[in-house]
Amino acid sequence: MSDQAPQNTPNDAVGLPARAAALDLLAAALGGRAGMDEGLSHPALAALDGRDRAFARALVMATLRHLGPIDAALQSRLKKAPPDRVVQILRLGVAQVFLLKTPAHAAVATSVDLVAREKGAQMFKGLVNAVLRGLIREPPELADPDLLAPSWLYARWRAAFGEDEARRIAAVIMQEAATDLSLRDPTRSDALSVELEAHSLPGGTLRTSRRGDLATWPEFAEGAWWVQDASAAIPARLLAVQPGEAALDLCAAPGGKTLQLAAAGADVTAIDRAPARLKRLAENLARTGLAAESVAADAATWPDRRTFDAVLLDAPCSATGTFRRHPDVLWAAKPSDVAGLAAVQSKLLDAAARRTRPGGRLVYCVCSLEPEEGEGQVAAFLARTPGVTLYPIAEGEGGSPPASLRPDGTLRILPHQIEGGTDGFYVARFRQA
Ligand SMILES: C[S@@+](CC[C@H](N)C(=O)[O-])C[C@H]1O[C@@H](n2cnc3c(N)ncnc32)[C@H](O)[C@@H]1O
Numbered sequence: 001m002s003d004q005a006p007q008n009t010p011n012d013a014v015g016l017p018a019r020a021a022a023l024d025l026l027a028a029a030l031g032g033r034a035g036m037d038e039g040l041s042h043p044a045l046a047a048l049d050g051r052d053r054a055f056a057r058a059l060v061m062a063t064l065r066h067l068g069p070i071d072a073a074l075q076s077r078l079k080k081a082p083p084d085r086v087v088q089i090l091r092l093g094v095a096q097v098f099l100l101k102t103p104a105h106a107a108v109a110t111s112v113d114l115v116a117r118e119k120g121a122q123m124f125k126g127l128v129n130a131v132l133r134g135l136i137r138e139p140p141e142l143a144d145p146d147l148l149a150p151s152w153l154y155a156r157w158r159a160a161f162g163e164d165e166a167r168r169i170a171a172v173i174m175q176e177a178a179t180d181l182s183l184r185d186p187t188r189s190d191a192l193s194v195e196l197e198a199h200s201l202p203g204g205t206l207r208t209s210r211r212g213d214l215a216t217w218p219e220f221a222e223g224a225w226w227v228q229d230a231s232a233a234i235p236a237r238l239l240a241v242q243p244g245e246a247a248l249d250l251c252a253a254p255g256g257k258t259l260q261l262a263a264a265g266a267d268v269t270a271i272d273r274a275p276a277r278l279k280r281l282a283e284n285l286a287r288t289g290l291a292a293e294s295v296a297a298d299a300a301t302w303p304d305r306r307t308f309d310a311v312l313l314d315a316p317c318s319a320t321g322t323f324r325r326h327p328d329v330l331w332a333a334k335p336s337d338v339a340g341l342a343a344v345q346s347k348l349l350d351a352a353a354r355r356t357r358p359g360g361r362l363v364y365c366v367c368s369l370e371p372e373e374g375e376g377q378v379a380a381f382l383a384r385t386p387g388v389t390l391y392p393i394a395e396g397e398g399g400s401p402p403a404s405l406r407p408d409g410t411l412r413i414l415p416h417q418i419e420g421g422t423d424g425f426y427v428a429r430f431r432q433a
Pocket residue numbers: 250251252253254255256257258271272273274277297298299300314315316317
């Protein structure tokens with residue numbers, strides 16, 4: 001989702017409907033009801049024209065990218081928390097004034113108008129007016145790295161990675177992400193770099209700062225590339241599948257890693273338990289002209305007796321590493337999520353090991369920054385699984401940032417380790433005896 005406000009449009013020319021839509025979208029995102037990638041089709045945006053839609057999205061993204069400091073600024077001016085919708089209106093008001101540079105009078109007036117539309121919230125009109133005007137008089141600091149992530153997650157990152165790394169991780173939330181592309185035919189990298197105004201990253205990902213509708217970009221319809229974050233492209237490369245090898249992608253949809261394995265020539269079986277997401281996988285296969293057997297099943301209990309040369313488990317996780325593209329994940333996540341997901345991951349890892357043929361390779365990855373889903377998960381798996389050993393990853397292998405390599409040969413990729421940012425990932429590779 002692009003963060004950019006519409007070009008050449010004075011923000012005070014954007015009306016109340018765009019702000020009302022932003023309010024609904026922000027409330028949905030923070031309630032865990034709208035991943036920002038899905039936000040593109042959120043019903044609140046449907047009735048808006050292109051300019052208003054772009055403004056609403058840019059406003060919500062700017063708010064989410066600075067939510068911690070915005071809330072600290074508001075708390076310093078509120079004796080008692082007003083109702084939730086009024087808080088959201090205040091957050092959007094602050095973001096308009098200080099981040100989107102909306103003229104202060106327009107931001108304040110429309111915020112008060114939004115409160116006026118809220119049932120039973122009339123008495124908060126004066127409060128919203130006063131709080132925003134107070135902040136305009138004494139502008140808050142909206143880039144304090146110690147406030148950028150929710151305090152419970154920030155404390156976890158400090159404990160896991162140290163004070164400096166935690167700050168550098170948190171600062172990435174303010175960055176708008178470029179678009180990363182994986183290529184069906186890596187030998188076309190030079191030509192596609194020119195066409196897509198992109199540069200190549202180690203491993204072969206192309207990174208472009210182009211914006212707008214992907215479907216109109218060169219060679220999208222021909223299926224020459226698909227969108228895939230630079231870090232997300234590393235795990236499948238580490239399987240180094242050879243043409244004709246049997247590969248299993250256990251949590252496959254929407255299919256970025258399945259496409260990589262198929263493009264490398266493997267015979268791929270792709271499992272996912274979510275039929276709607278498998279539909280997207282099927283669309284991606286059709287567009288790229290690649291093939292895979294697709295199976296709707298629970299990977300932990302899939303009743304099939306085959307084993308595979310190469311198995312990939314991109315497990316469901318807290319996704320805290322994806323906050324650069326989806327800043328809402330940090331604020332929608334709850335401490336209890338991590339333990340619940342770790343239990344699911346360990347069942348799926350056991351299933352993945354059963355599917356790996358003797359001498360075969362298994363790659364486990366999660367787009368999470370939480371050690372229970374990464375380092376801890378792998379230590380417990382090795383301890384309970386005779387025959388499976390770590391197959392250490394080499395420095396820089398698969399395009400991995402050298403700084404991400406841990407002494408045991410697994411990867412802890414932090415979002416600031418690739419210039420311009422990337423998703424945080426943990427990756428481990430194993431061999432079956
Ligand atoms: C991190 S996403 C996978 C992304 C995908 N590998 C890609 O590169 O596009 C995790 C996927 O796991 C699926 N999933 C979760 N639990 C599962 C289970 N028990 N069996 C199969 N799929 C599962 C979810 O539906 C989701 O599509």
